[in-house]
Amino acid sequence: MTATDNSTVRDADALRADMVRALHDQDAITSEPVAAAFAVVPRHRFAPEAPLDLAYDLHSTVPVKKDENGLNLSVMSAAHLQAVMLEQADIKPGMKVLEIGSGGYNAALIQELVGNDGVVTTVDIDRDVVDRARRCLDDAGYGQVKTVLADAEAGVPDDAPYDRIIVTAAAWDIPPSWIKELTGNGRLVVPLTVRGTTRSIAFDRDGEGLISRSYRLARFVPMQGEGAAKERKALLRDGVVVQTDDERVPLNTKALNQALDTPRREFWSGAAYDLPDELELYLTLHLSSAARLHASKEIVDSGFVETSALLGVPALVSEDSIAYRTRRENEDTGGFESGVVAHGPQAEALADEYLKLLRRWAENHRCRGAATIRFLPGPAPSTLPENSVLKRHGIVAVSWH
Ligand SMILES: C[S@@+](CC[C@H](N)C(=O)[O-])C[C@H]1O[C@@H](n2cnc3c(N)ncnc32)[C@H](O)[C@@H]1O
Structure with missing residues:
Protein backbone atom coordinates (compact mmCIF):
# COMPACT_ATOMS: atom_id res chain seq x y z
CA MET A 1 0.00 0.00 0.00
CA ALA A 170 -39.60 5.11 -6.49
CA ALA A 171 -42.42 2.63 -7.13
CA TRP A 172 -45.77 3.77 -8.47
CA ASP A 173 -47.45 0.48 -7.60
CA ILE A 174 -46.90 -2.77 -5.72
CA PRO A 175 -46.83 -5.72 -8.11
CA PRO A 176 -48.27 -9.05 -6.89
CA SER A 177 -44.81 -10.69 -6.88
CA TRP A 178 -43.54 -8.48 -4.04
CA ILE A 179 -46.35 -9.58 -1.74
CA LYS A 180 -46.23 -13.20 -2.88
CA GLU A 181 -42.47 -13.38 -2.27
CA LEU A 182 -42.71 -12.12 1.32
CA THR A 183 -42.85 -14.58 4.21
CA GLY A 184 -46.10 -14.61 6.24
CA ASN A 185 -44.70 -12.08 8.70
CA GLY A 186 -42.40 -10.40 6.21
CA ARG A 187 -41.89 -6.69 5.73
CA LEU A 188 -41.72 -4.67 2.51
CA VAL A 189 -40.01 -1.26 2.69
CA VAL A 190 -40.88 0.66 -0.44
CA PRO A 191 -40.69 4.30 -1.60
CA LEU A 192 -44.27 4.40 -2.86
CA THR A 193 -45.48 7.33 -4.93
CA VAL A 194 -49.05 8.38 -4.21
CA ARG A 195 -50.37 11.26 -6.31
CA GLY A 196 -46.86 12.49 -7.03
CA THR A 197 -45.37 12.34 -3.51
CA THR A 198 -43.03 9.52 -2.55
CA ARG A 199 -42.84 8.12 0.97
CA SER A 200 -40.70 5.27 2.20
CA ILE A 201 -43.34 3.03 3.76
CA ALA A 202 -42.62 0.00 5.95
CA PHE A 203 -45.46 -2.41 5.16
CA ASP A 204 -46.14 -5.65 7.02
CA ARG A 205 -48.17 -8.49 5.55
CA ASP A 206 -51.82 -8.17 6.50
CA GLY A 207 -53.70 -11.14 5.07
CA GLU A 208 -53.52 -10.83 1.29
CA GLY A 209 -52.51 -7.19 1.54
CA LEU A 210 -50.18 -4.86 3.43
CA ILE A 211 -50.47 -2.45 6.36
CA SER A 212 -48.05 0.38 7.16
CA ARG A 213 -45.97 0.51 10.33
CA SER A 214 -44.14 3.76 9.52
CA TYR A 215 -43.68 6.22 6.68
CA ARG A 216 -41.19 8.97 5.85
CA LEU A 217 -40.91 11.36 2.92
CA ALA A 218 -38.26 10.18 0.47
CA ARG A 219 -36.91 11.02 -2.99
CA PHE A 220 -35.71 8.34 -5.38
CA VAL A 221 -34.93 7.75 -9.04
CA PRO A 222 -38.05 6.34 -10.73
CA MET A 223 -38.74 2.67 -11.26
CA GLN A 224 -38.18 1.62 -14.88
CA GLY A 225 -39.60 -1.29 -16.85
CA GLU A 226 -43.10 -2.78 -16.62
CA GLY A 227 -43.96 -0.96 -13.40
CA ALA A 228 -42.87 2.53 -14.48
CA ALA A 229 -45.28 5.34 -13.57
CA LYS A 230 -47.42 6.79 -16.32
CA GLU A 231 -47.95 10.47 -15.64
CA ARG A 232 -49.25 13.32 -17.77
CA LYS A 233 -47.42 16.64 -17.65
CA ALA A 234 -48.41 20.13 -18.73
CA LEU A 235 -45.41 22.40 -19.28
CA LEU A 236 -47.05 25.74 -18.58
CA ARG A 237 -44.04 27.97 -19.15
CA ASP A 238 -40.34 27.86 -18.44
CA GLY A 239 -39.99 26.32 -15.02
CA VAL A 240 -43.69 25.72 -14.25
CA VAL A 241 -45.11 22.22 -14.62
CA VAL A 242 -48.38 20.60 -13.60
CA GLN A 243 -48.42 16.81 -13.54
CA THR A 244 -50.83 14.09 -12.54
CA ASP A 245 -51.29 10.34 -12.65
CA ASP A 246 -55.07 10.63 -12.33
CA GLU A 247 -56.78 10.08 -15.68
CA ARG A 248 -59.84 12.08 -14.58
CA VAL A 249 -57.92 15.34 -14.11
CA PRO A 250 -58.12 17.75 -17.07
CA LEU A 251 -54.72 19.11 -18.11
CA ASN A 252 -55.38 21.85 -20.63
CA THR A 253 -51.99 23.51 -21.09
CA LYS A 254 -53.26 26.56 -22.98
CA ALA A 255 -56.11 27.32 -20.58
CA LEU A 256 -53.94 26.77 -17.49
CA ASN A 257 -51.29 29.09 -18.91
CA GLN A 258 -53.97 31.72 -19.46
CA ALA A 259 -55.14 31.17 -15.88
CA LEU A 260 -51.63 31.92 -14.61
CA ASP A 261 -51.75 35.21 -16.52
CA THR A 262 -54.83 36.32 -14.55
CA PRO A 263 -54.12 38.12 -11.26
CA ARG A 264 -53.35 35.80 -8.36
CA ARG A 265 -55.93 35.68 -5.60
CA GLU A 266 -55.08 34.76 -2.02
CA PHE A 267 -57.46 33.12 0.44
CA TRP A 268 -56.61 32.31 4.09
CA SER A 269 -57.94 29.41 6.13
CA GLY A 270 -57.46 30.65 9.69
CA ALA A 271 -56.12 27.13 10.36
CA ALA A 272 -52.62 26.16 11.43
CA TYR A 273 -50.10 24.98 8.86
CA ASP A 274 -47.66 22.34 10.09
CA LEU A 275 -46.84 18.62 9.65
CA PRO A 276 -46.71 19.10 5.89
CA ASP A 277 -46.25 15.39 5.11
CA GLU A 278 -49.58 14.32 6.61
CA LEU A 279 -51.33 17.43 5.32
CA GLU A 280 -50.18 16.77 1.76
CA LEU A 281 -51.29 13.15 1.91
CA TYR A 282 -54.69 14.27 3.16
CA LEU A 283 -55.00 16.92 0.46
CA THR A 284 -54.01 14.66 -2.42
CA LEU A 285 -56.53 12.05 -1.33
CA HIS A 286 -59.40 14.51 -0.95
CA LEU A 287 -58.98 17.16 -3.63
CA SER A 288 -61.63 16.40 -6.27
CA SER A 289 -59.19 16.92 -9.16
CA ALA A 290 -55.66 16.64 -7.81
CA ALA A 291 -52.41 17.38 -9.63
CA ARG A 292 -48.99 18.56 -8.53
CA LEU A 293 -47.58 21.98 -9.30
CA HIS A 294 -43.79 22.33 -9.61
CA ALA A 295 -41.90 25.56 -10.12
CA SER A 296 -38.20 26.23 -10.61
CA LYS A 297 -36.21 28.36 -8.15
CA GLU A 298 -35.99 31.21 -10.69
CA ILE A 299 -39.78 31.35 -11.06
CA VAL A 300 -40.27 31.18 -7.29
CA ASP A 301 -37.62 33.87 -6.71
CA SER A 302 -39.41 36.07 -9.25
CA GLY A 303 -42.50 35.92 -7.00
CA PHE A 304 -44.71 34.49 -9.75
CA VAL A 305 -45.31 31.18 -7.95
CA GLU A 306 -45.18 30.49 -4.19
CA THR A 307 -42.23 28.74 -2.51
CA SER A 308 -44.49 25.77 -1.72
CA ALA A 309 -44.16 24.72 -5.38
CA LEU A 310 -40.38 24.30 -5.22
CA LEU A 311 -40.63 20.66 -4.15
CA GLY A 312 -44.08 20.23 -5.69
CA VAL A 313 -47.38 21.16 -4.02
CA PRO A 314 -50.87 19.61 -4.32
CA ALA A 315 -52.91 21.61 -6.80
CA LEU A 316 -56.63 21.60 -7.51
CA VAL A 317 -57.12 21.86 -11.25
CA SER A 318 -60.16 22.51 -13.43
CA GLU A 319 -60.37 23.05 -17.21
CA ASP A 320 -59.30 26.68 -16.90
CA SER A 321 -58.26 27.39 -13.29
CA ILE A 322 -55.76 26.25 -10.68
CA ALA A 323 -55.43 26.58 -6.89
CA TYR A 324 -52.59 25.50 -4.62
CA ARG A 325 -51.48 25.72 -0.99
CA THR A 326 -49.38 28.43 0.54
CA ARG A 327 -48.71 29.67 4.09
CA ARG A 328 -47.95 32.84 6.03
CA GLU A 329 -46.66 33.56 9.50
CA ASN A 330 -49.33 33.77 12.15
CA GLU A 331 -48.36 36.65 14.40
CA ASP A 332 -51.09 35.95 17.00
CA THR A 333 -50.38 32.28 17.63
CA GLY A 334 -46.85 31.88 16.29
CA GLY A 335 -46.21 29.27 13.61
CA PHE A 336 -47.99 29.47 10.26
CA GLU A 337 -51.47 29.77 8.82
CA SER A 338 -52.37 27.80 5.70
CA GLY A 339 -53.89 29.46 2.68
CA VAL A 340 -54.55 29.11 -1.03
CA VAL A 341 -53.35 30.94 -4.12
CA ALA A 342 -55.75 30.63 -7.05
CA HIS A 343 -55.78 31.79 -10.67
CA GLY A 344 -58.44 31.73 -13.37
CA PRO A 345 -62.20 32.22 -13.78
CA GLN A 346 -63.01 29.55 -11.17
CA ALA A 347 -60.42 30.74 -8.66
CA GLU A 348 -62.93 31.34 -5.89
CA ALA A 349 -64.74 28.01 -6.22
CA LEU A 350 -61.46 26.07 -6.26
CA ALA A 351 -60.11 28.03 -3.31
CA ASP A 352 -63.31 27.35 -1.40
CA GLU A 353 -62.94 23.57 -1.82
CA TYR A 354 -59.25 23.74 -0.92
CA LEU A 355 -59.81 25.88 2.20
CA LYS A 356 -62.47 23.46 3.52
CA LEU A 357 -59.92 20.64 3.37
CA LEU A 358 -57.19 22.70 5.06
CA ARG A 359 -59.58 23.49 7.92
CA ARG A 360 -60.94 19.95 8.22
CA TRP A 361 -57.43 18.52 8.40
CA ALA A 362 -56.33 21.02 11.05
CA GLU A 363 -59.43 20.32 13.16
CA ASN A 364 -59.51 16.54 12.93
CA HIS A 365 -56.22 15.02 11.83
CA ARG A 366 -53.32 17.28 12.78
CA CYS A 367 -51.12 14.69 14.40
CA ARG A 368 -47.70 13.26 13.50
CA GLY A 369 -48.08 9.66 12.28
CA ALA A 370 -51.86 10.11 11.92
CA ALA A 371 -52.12 8.01 8.77
CA THR A 372 -52.26 4.24 8.42
CA ILE A 373 -51.69 3.21 4.82
CA ARG A 374 -52.99 -0.07 3.46
CA PHE A 375 -52.35 -1.72 0.12
CA LEU A 376 -55.32 -3.86 -0.92
CA PRO A 377 -54.36 -5.94 -3.95
CA GLY A 378 -56.84 -7.03 -6.59
CA PRO A 379 -59.03 -5.68 -9.38
CA ALA A 380 -60.52 -2.19 -9.14
CA PRO A 381 -63.69 -2.08 -7.00
CA SER A 382 -66.83 -0.69 -8.71
CA THR A 383 -66.71 2.33 -6.38
CA LEU A 384 -63.46 3.52 -4.94
CA PRO A 385 -63.61 3.86 -1.13
CA GLU A 386 -63.08 7.34 0.33
CA ASN A 387 -59.44 8.09 1.20
CA SER A 388 -58.06 5.78 -1.46
CA VAL A 389 -56.18 5.87 -4.74
CA LEU A 390 -56.48 3.39 -7.56
CA LYS A 391 -53.32 1.65 -8.77
CA ARG A 392 -52.87 -1.01 -11.45
CA HIS A 393 -52.55 -3.90 -9.00
CA GLY A 394 -54.82 -2.74 -6.20
CA ILE A 395 -55.70 0.30 -4.15
CA VAL A 396 -53.83 2.39 -1.61
CA ALA A 397 -56.25 3.18 1.22
CA VAL A 398 -55.49 5.56 4.08
CA SER A 399 -57.19 5.76 7.46
CA TRP A 400 -56.71 8.63 9.89
CA HIS A 401 -56.58 8.52 13.66
C1 LIG B 1 -31.21 4.60 -6.27
S1 LIG B 1 -30.59 3.35 -7.31
C2 LIG B 1 -30.18 2.05 -6.20
C3 LIG B 1 -29.23 2.44 -5.11
C4 LIG B 1 -28.62 1.29 -4.39
N1 LIG B 1 -29.61 0.48 -3.71
C5 LIG B 1 -27.53 1.72 -3.41
O1 LIG B 1 -26.97 0.84 -2.78
O2 LIG B 1 -27.23 2.90 -3.27
C6 LIG B 1 -32.06 2.71 -8.07
C7 LIG B 1 -31.83 1.57 -8.99
O3 LIG B 1 -33.08 0.98 -9.30
C8 LIG B 1 -32.92 0.36 -10.56
N2 LIG B 1 -34.23 0.02 -11.11
C9 LIG B 1 -35.14 0.84 -11.67
N3 LIG B 1 -36.21 0.15 -12.09
C10 LIG B 1 -35.98 -1.15 -11.79
C11 LIG B 1 -36.73 -2.34 -11.99
N4 LIG B 1 -37.92 -2.34 -12.57
N5 LIG B 1 -36.17 -3.51 -11.56
C12 LIG B 1 -34.95 -3.52 -10.97
N6 LIG B 1 -34.21 -2.42 -10.77
C13 LIG B 1 -34.71 -1.24 -11.16
C14 LIG B 1 -32.15 1.39 -11.36
O4 LIG B 1 -31.50 0.79 -12.48
C15 LIG B 1 -31.19 1.93 -10.31
O5 LIG B 1 -29.92 1.34 -10.42
Missing part, protein backbone atom coordinates in the same frame (compact mmCIF):
# COMPACT_ATOMS: atom_id res chain seq x y z
CA THR A 2 1.37 3.45 -0.90
CA ALA A 3 1.54 6.44 1.42
CA THR A 4 -1.38 7.97 -0.54
CA ASP A 5 -3.42 4.78 -0.11
CA ASN A 6 -2.71 4.85 3.64
CA SER A 7 -3.83 8.46 4.01
CA THR A 8 -6.96 7.81 1.89
CA VAL A 9 -7.91 4.95 4.20
CA ARG A 10 -7.31 7.15 7.27
CA ASP A 11 -9.38 9.99 5.76
CA ALA A 12 -12.17 7.61 4.82
CA ASP A 13 -12.19 6.04 8.30
CA ALA A 14 -12.46 9.47 9.90
CA LEU A 15 -15.20 10.61 7.51
CA ARG A 16 -17.11 7.36 8.13
CA ALA A 17 -16.94 7.81 11.91
CA ASP A 18 -18.23 11.40 11.49
CA MET A 19 -21.02 10.16 9.22
CA VAL A 20 -22.20 7.60 11.78
CA ARG A 21 -22.18 10.20 14.57
CA ALA A 22 -24.17 12.65 12.44
CA LEU A 23 -26.67 9.97 11.38
CA HIS A 24 -27.22 9.28 15.09
CA ASP A 25 -27.58 12.96 15.90
CA GLN A 26 -30.18 13.37 13.15
CA ASP A 27 -32.13 10.31 14.34
CA ALA A 28 -31.60 8.49 11.05
CA ILE A 29 -29.72 5.75 12.91
CA THR A 30 -31.62 4.64 16.00
CA SER A 31 -30.31 1.12 16.63
CA GLU A 32 -26.97 -0.43 17.46
CA PRO A 33 -26.90 -2.99 14.59
CA VAL A 34 -27.52 -0.32 11.93
CA ALA A 35 -24.83 1.90 13.50
CA ALA A 36 -22.38 -1.01 13.47
CA ALA A 37 -23.11 -1.77 9.80
CA PHE A 38 -22.55 1.86 8.76
CA ALA A 39 -19.36 1.98 10.83
CA VAL A 40 -17.83 -1.02 9.11
CA VAL A 41 -18.83 -0.92 5.41
CA PRO A 42 -16.37 1.27 3.42
CA ARG A 43 -18.90 3.48 1.59
CA HIS A 44 -16.23 5.09 -0.62
CA ARG A 45 -15.37 1.69 -2.14
CA PHE A 46 -18.85 1.72 -3.74
CA ALA A 47 -18.30 5.19 -5.20
CA PRO A 48 -14.71 4.92 -6.47
CA GLU A 49 -15.17 7.80 -8.95
CA ALA A 50 -16.47 10.27 -6.32
CA PRO A 51 -14.45 12.55 -4.04
CA LEU A 52 -14.32 11.16 -0.49
CA ASP A 53 -16.30 14.01 1.05
CA LEU A 54 -19.14 13.50 -1.45
CA ALA A 55 -19.19 9.75 -0.81
CA TYR A 56 -19.54 10.42 2.93
CA ASP A 57 -21.95 13.37 2.75
CA LEU A 58 -25.15 12.48 4.63
CA HIS A 59 -27.67 13.91 2.22
CA SER A 60 -25.94 13.66 -1.17
CA THR A 61 -26.45 10.96 -3.75
CA VAL A 62 -23.55 9.87 -5.96
CA PRO A 63 -24.45 9.66 -9.67
CA VAL A 64 -23.93 6.25 -11.28
CA LYS A 65 -25.81 6.42 -14.59
CA LYS A 66 -27.80 9.11 -16.42
CA ASP A 67 -30.21 8.98 -19.36
CA GLU A 68 -29.74 10.90 -22.62
CA ASN A 69 -31.32 14.03 -21.04
CA GLY A 70 -28.96 13.98 -18.08
CA LEU A 71 -31.56 12.66 -15.62
CA ASN A 72 -30.33 10.13 -13.07
CA LEU A 73 -31.25 6.53 -13.80
CA SER A 74 -29.09 5.19 -11.01
CA VAL A 75 -27.36 6.76 -8.02
CA MET A 76 -25.80 5.61 -4.79
CA SER A 77 -28.59 6.69 -2.44
CA ALA A 78 -27.93 9.26 0.28
CA ALA A 79 -26.65 7.72 3.52
CA HIS A 80 -29.38 9.42 5.56
CA LEU A 81 -32.17 7.82 3.55
CA GLN A 82 -30.45 4.43 3.57
CA ALA A 83 -30.21 4.59 7.37
CA VAL A 84 -33.87 5.55 7.73
CA MET A 85 -34.97 2.69 5.48
CA LEU A 86 -32.76 0.11 7.18
CA GLU A 87 -34.23 1.15 10.55
CA GLN A 88 -37.71 0.83 9.05
CA ALA A 89 -36.82 -2.65 7.77
CA ASP A 90 -35.77 -3.95 11.22
CA ILE A 91 -33.49 -6.62 9.74
CA LYS A 92 -32.35 -9.43 12.07
CA PRO A 93 -29.44 -11.89 11.83
CA GLY A 94 -30.17 -14.93 9.67
CA MET A 95 -32.84 -13.25 7.54
CA LYS A 96 -33.23 -13.60 3.80
CA VAL A 97 -33.44 -10.17 2.17
CA LEU A 98 -34.12 -8.95 -1.36
CA GLU A 99 -32.95 -5.49 -2.35
CA ILE A 100 -34.58 -4.03 -5.49
CA GLY A 101 -32.25 -1.53 -7.18
CA SER A 102 -28.55 -2.27 -6.88
CA GLY A 103 -25.43 -0.28 -6.20
CA GLY A 104 -23.63 -2.59 -3.81
CA TYR A 105 -23.33 -0.36 -0.74
CA ASN A 106 -26.82 -0.88 0.67
CA ALA A 107 -26.60 -4.61 -0.04
CA ALA A 108 -23.31 -4.70 1.89
CA LEU A 109 -24.98 -2.95 4.84
CA ILE A 110 -27.78 -5.52 4.70
CA GLN A 111 -25.22 -8.35 4.60
CA GLU A 112 -23.70 -6.95 7.81
CA LEU A 113 -27.17 -6.93 9.41
CA VAL A 114 -28.11 -10.50 8.44
CA GLY A 115 -24.63 -11.87 9.23
CA ASN A 116 -23.11 -15.10 7.92
CA ASP A 117 -26.34 -17.09 8.33
CA GLY A 118 -28.40 -14.65 6.28
CA VAL A 119 -28.82 -14.33 2.51
CA VAL A 120 -28.84 -11.07 0.53
CA THR A 121 -29.93 -10.81 -3.10
CA THR A 122 -29.88 -7.53 -5.00
CA VAL A 123 -31.62 -7.12 -8.35
CA ASP A 124 -31.34 -4.37 -10.96
CA ILE A 125 -32.86 -3.87 -14.41
CA ASP A 126 -29.66 -2.33 -15.81
CA ARG A 127 -26.73 -4.53 -16.81
CA ASP A 128 -24.15 -1.76 -16.28
CA VAL A 129 -25.43 -1.21 -12.75
CA VAL A 130 -25.39 -4.91 -11.92
CA ASP A 131 -21.84 -5.33 -13.28
CA ARG A 132 -20.64 -2.29 -11.33
CA ALA A 133 -22.32 -3.47 -8.12
CA ARG A 134 -20.76 -6.92 -8.56
CA ARG A 135 -17.27 -5.42 -8.95
CA CYS A 136 -17.66 -3.13 -5.93
CA LEU A 137 -19.09 -5.89 -3.74
CA ASP A 138 -16.25 -8.28 -4.61
CA ASP A 139 -13.67 -5.55 -4.17
CA ALA A 140 -15.00 -4.59 -0.72
CA GLY A 141 -15.18 -8.20 0.48
CA TYR A 142 -18.92 -8.88 0.06
CA GLY A 143 -18.65 -11.65 -2.52
CA GLN A 144 -21.48 -13.60 -0.85
CA VAL A 145 -24.14 -11.01 -1.88
CA LYS A 146 -26.02 -12.35 -4.91
CA THR A 147 -26.55 -9.99 -7.86
CA VAL A 148 -29.36 -10.55 -10.37
CA LEU A 149 -30.18 -8.79 -13.65
CA ALA A 150 -33.98 -8.54 -14.06
CA ASP A 151 -37.01 -6.26 -14.03
CA ALA A 152 -38.11 -6.58 -10.40
CA GLU A 153 -41.76 -6.20 -11.42
CA ALA A 154 -41.79 -10.00 -11.80
CA GLY A 155 -39.96 -10.51 -8.48
CA VAL A 156 -36.94 -12.73 -7.95
CA PRO A 157 -38.50 -16.14 -7.31
CA ASP A 158 -35.27 -18.18 -6.99
CA ASP A 159 -34.55 -17.22 -3.37
CA ALA A 160 -38.13 -16.42 -2.29
CA PRO A 161 -39.74 -16.16 0.19
CA TYR A 162 -37.92 -13.21 1.73
CA ASP A 163 -38.17 -11.95 5.29
CA ARG A 164 -37.58 -8.46 3.98
CA ILE A 165 -37.86 -6.78 0.59
CA ILE A 166 -36.32 -3.30 0.35
CA VAL A 167 -37.07 -1.30 -2.77
CA THR A 168 -34.62 1.49 -3.64
CA ALA A 169 -36.35 3.12 -6.63
